[in-house]
Each structure stands twice: as C-alpha cells, then as structure tokens.
Amino acid sequence: MSEAVHVATRKGLFLLARRGGRWAVERVSFLGDGVSMTLDDPRDGRLYAALALGHFGAKLHRSDDRGRTWKEVGAPGFPVEGPASAEADPAKKAPSVKQVWALAASGERPGVLWAGTIPAALFRSADGGESWHLVRPLWDRPERKDWMGGGYDEPGLHSICVDPRDPRTVFCGISTGGVWATRDAGETWACRATGMYAEYMPPERRDDPNVQDVHHLALSPTSPEVIWAQHHNGVFRTTDGGRRWTEVTAIRPSKFGFAVCVHPRDADTAWFVPAVKDERRVPVDGKLAVARTHDGGRSFEVHREGLPQEHAYDLVYRHGLAVDGTGERLVMGSTTGNLWTSEDGGRRWHLVSAHLPPIYQVAFAP
Amino acid sequence: MTAAVPHVTFTAALERHLSAPAAKVSGSTVREALEEVFRGNPRLRGYVLDDQGRLRKHVVVFVNGEPVADRDGLADRVGAAARVFVMQALSGG
Numbered sequence: 001m002s003e004a005v006h007v008a009t010r011k012g013l014f015l016l017a018r019r020g021g022r023w024a025v026e027r028v029s030f031l032g033d034g035v036s037m038t039l040d041d042p043r044d045g046r047l048y049a050a051l052a053l054g055h056f057g058a059k060l061h062r063s064d065d066r067g068r069t070w071k072e073v074g075a076p077g078f079p080v081e082g083p084a085s086a087e088a089d090p091a092k093k094a095p096s097v098k099q100v101w102a103l104a105a106s107g108e109r110p111g112v113l114w115a116g117t118i119p120a121a122l123f124r125s126a127d128g129g130e131s132w133h134l135v136r137p138l139w140d141r142p143e144r145k146d147w148m149g150g151g152y153d154e155p156g157l158h159s160i161c162v163d164p165r166d167p168r169t170v171f172c173g174i175s176t177g178g179v180w181a182t183r184d185a186g187e188t189w190a191c192r193a194t195g196m197y198a199e200y201m202p203p204e205r206r207d208d209p210n211v212q213d214v215h216h217l218a219l220s221p222t223s224p225e226v227i228w229a230q231h232h233n234g235v236f237r238t239t240d241g242g243r244r245w246t247e248v249t250a251i252r253p254s255k256f257g258f259a260v261c262v263h264p265r266d267a268d269t270a271w272f273v274p275a276v277k278d279e280r281r282v283p284v285d286g287k288l289a290v291a292r293t294h295d296g297g298r299s300f301e302v303h304r305e306g307l308p309q310e311h312a313y314d315l316v317y318r319h320g321l322a323v324d325g326t327g328e329r330l331v332m333g334s335t336t337g338n339l340w341t342s343e344d345g346g347r348r349w350h351l352v353s354a355h356l357p358p359i360y361q362v363a364f365a366p
Numbered sequence: 367m368t369a370a371v372p373h374v375t376f377t378a379a380l381e382r383h384l385s386a387p388a389a390k391v392s393g394s395t396v397r398e399a400l401e402e403v404f405r406g407n408p409r410l411r412g413y414v415l416d417d418q419g420r421l422r423k424h425v426v427v428f429v430n431g432e433p434v435a436d437r438d439g440l441a442d443r444v445g446a447a448a449r450v451f452v453m454q455a456l457s458g459g
Contacts, residue, residue: 055454
C-alpha cells in the first residue's frame with residue numbers, strides 16, 4: 001500500500017504520510033501558490049509540481065530529493081507566432097499557456113514526460129522537464145478550431161493516459177474536444193469519442209465526437225483497451241481502445257461529475273463522485289457519496305459512510321480522487337478543503353483534514 | 367559624471383519566486399529596457415511576459431507613473447532617466 005499522498009491545492013502542495021495508522025501532513029511546499037498538478041515519477045522518484053501563479057503564469061518545479069528542495073525547470077510554452085498569423089486573423093490572439101493541467105510519464109526511459117495545458121495542447125519533454133516542445137500534429141489538427149472552453153475560458157487538455165503495453169499509444173481527454181488518441185507517440189492523431197453524446201449541443205452536433213465534454217479519463221493498467229470516462233452528461237466506457245464508447249446508465253445517484261478512477265488490476269471496478277449537474281455543481285441533496293461498480297458498470301453501490309450527509313457542498317474535481325496500487329486504499333479531496341481516505345476499496349471513508357485549501361489533485365506516491 | 371539612464375524596478379512580490387533586483391538600462395522602449403534586464407536574468411522573462419512576449423494579463427508596467435499603452439508590443443518610449451516599474455495587477459490577486 002502507498003504510505004504517502006501528494007495533495008495539490010490552491011494554496012500549496014501538501015505531502016501527507018501515514019504513521020502509526022494515521023495520516024498527517026509531513027511537508028508543505030509552495031505555501032500560498034496554486035499547484036495545478038503534480039507527478040510522482042515511479043521511474044526515477046523525481047517529483048514535479050506545476051504552479052499556476054495568479055500574476056506570473058504557469059511554472060514547473062522539480063525535486064530530486066522527494067520534495068525537500070525544488071528547482072524551477074522549463075514550463076511548457078507555445079512557440080512565438082510571427083506577425084503573419086496575427087494579420088491572418090487579428091481577432092485571434094496567439095496562444096500562451098495559462099495552466100499545466102496534466103502531467104504523465106511516457107514509457108520506461110526516465111525523464112520523458114507529457115504535459116497537457118490550457119489552452120488545450122500536448123507538450124513533450126525528453127529531459128525531465130528542462131525543456132518542452134509542442135506536439136504539433138495534434139495542435140495543427142483542423143478540428144481544433146471547434147474545441148470550446150469547459151469551465152475555463154479556453155479548452156483544456158486534462159487527461160493523459162499512456163498504454164503501459166506500448167507507451168507510444170496515448171489517449172488525451174479534452175474539455176471540450178472529445179478524446180484524441182495516437183499510436184505513434186504523437187505523430188498522428190484520431191478523435192476517439194464515437195458513441196458519446198452531448199445533451200447541451202444543438203441536435204445536429206450532439207453526436208459529433210469532437211465536441212464532447214470529457215471531464216476525465218481513466219485507463220485500466222491491466223486491460224488498457226478499457227477506458228472509463230466521466231463526461232459532462234454521463235459516464236461512458238470503451239472496451240476497444242476508444243473506437244466505440246457506450247453509456248453507463250446505471251450510475252447513481254446522478255450522472256454528472258468530474259472524477260473517475262479505475263482499479264489497478266480489475267478493469268470492471270471503477271469509482272465516481274456524482275454531483276448535481278451544470279450550474280449548481282454540489283452533491284445531490286447536500287450528501288456526499290462515492291459510487292463504485294464491480295461489474296463493468298452494470299450496477300453501482302453508493303457509499304456514504306464517513307462522508308458528510310447534511311449540507312455538504314464539496315465538489316471533487318477531476319483529479320481529486322485516486323486509488324493506490326492495491327485497489328484498497330483511496331484518497332479524495334474536495335473544493336471545500338476536505339480530505340478523506342478509505343482503506344477498504346471505498347466503502348468507508350475517514351476524514352483526514354477539514355481545513356486544507358481547495359484541493360485540485362490528489363496522487364499517491366508509487 | 368554619468369548620463370541619466372532608465373531605471374527598472376520590479377515588484378517585491380517576485381522575490382518569493384526569484385531574484386529581480388532593480389537595474390539601470392539603456393533601451394529607448396519598454397521592450398528594449400525589459401529585454402536588457404532579461405538577458406542577465408532569463409528566468410525573469412516568463413514571469414513578466416507570456417509565451418508570445420506580451421505583458422502577462424495580470425502584470426502592469428508603469429513608465430514615470432503612467433501605465434504602458436502597448437501591452438502586446440511594449441513600444442512605449444522610455445526616455446533618459448525614466449523610472450519603469452513592473453508590478454502585479456490587483457486583478458490577478
């Protein structure tokens with residue numbers, strides 16, 4: 001079981017460790033700064049923390065000593081566009097990274113990384129984040145002009161799922177821009193969201209894979225052709241590597257949500273945190289719940305033990321739920337700064353802290 | 367006696383992230399003045415300017431007390447002995 005968890009928040013990065021059966025904050029880094037994403041790289045033990053500084057932009061820091069000290073490395077950035085492109089469309093501003101929204105290890109070679117950003121783009125580093133380059137073949141897809149903001153002004157790339165059998169195969173979730181997949185490490189791309197539908201779109205565009213508001217993706221490490229998606233208007237699942245998605249209608253108490261994670265060894269077991277959809281974005285009836293399926297989405301259990309069941313307005317963001325390598329230990333963090341863990345696969349939850357800043361991401365140490 | 371030259375000062379809010387001491391420069395525009403500072407402090411560039419070299423949305427630059435007009439091109443003139451202040455805007459707080 002993982003004995004440590006990273007909690008990225010609006011006001012810093014918190015490392016919690018389990019000692020004598022209790023979780024406690026062991027270290028605070030970047031206190032006061034928004035930490036939009038972290039990566040605890042299992043290949044070399046390096047930690048990465050992406051900062052979203054209100055005034056000074058997106059930054060990336062790396063620690064080679066498990067978070068005791070940090071060094072600022074390069075942040076993903078768009079190439080400078082010449083005046084020609086501004087003349088072509090003066091209303092369209094040349095892009096600048098607002099936020100790093102996803103970080104992932106790519107393959108076995110340490111230091112090779114993917115990063116997803118707002119505005120929605122994929123970047124790659126081959127040197128532990130010292131330098132980054134834009135993955136042009138995805139950025140240059142003509143379909144990109146139809147991507148829309150989902151929660152932020154600009155579209156964002158929030159999910160990067162690397163196939164552990166073949167790291168050249170990568171699935172990216174974009175809000176809103178569907179699911180995009182490559183099988184050649186980013187050289188060519190295909191939109192893989194067929195079967196998803198968008199209730200909020202005009203009827204003519206409802207089934208367009210490129211407009212789907214995918215909130216988060218979770219790929220099964222042991223059956224990588226199985227991917228779960230929490231979508232703006234429902235839960236979807238593919239069992240053929242994204243060629244066809246099928247709605248999982250049994251989800252309850254509601255079908256809206258952000259977070260999803262999948263069991264490390266069982267592709268049929270997945271967890272969700274349903275909420276009231278659209279403008280409200282709060283737990284159903286003010287009662288926080290975690291929904292779990294064991295049978296590929298045919299049925300769900302709704303677990304509430306240890307979670308607030310009265311006037312709870314916690315929202316769990318898309319990176320706010322994680323499961324460790326055993327599938328038994330989970331961690332969940334909310335916008336209200338509550339952090340819970342479970343030791344029994346999500347049946348019962350235990351409050352670790354009620355006073356953290358709003359939580360963006362939770363991640364177990366490998 | 368040395369000639370009067372522009373003087374660039376950075377908000378103390380930057381000190382939490384990196385060192386940004388005040389500097390005497392020789393440029394005649396805001397762009398030239400800032401780029402001269404960034405040459406000796408390359409990491410500072412990304413804190414003040416975005417990927418396209420524009421002033422970040424929540425950063426403001428004052429020249430002799432007036433906010434710069436050309437936030438993208440930074441072509442505002444900087445005269446001899448001008449005082450250039452790089453500040454965080456309250457909008458980003």
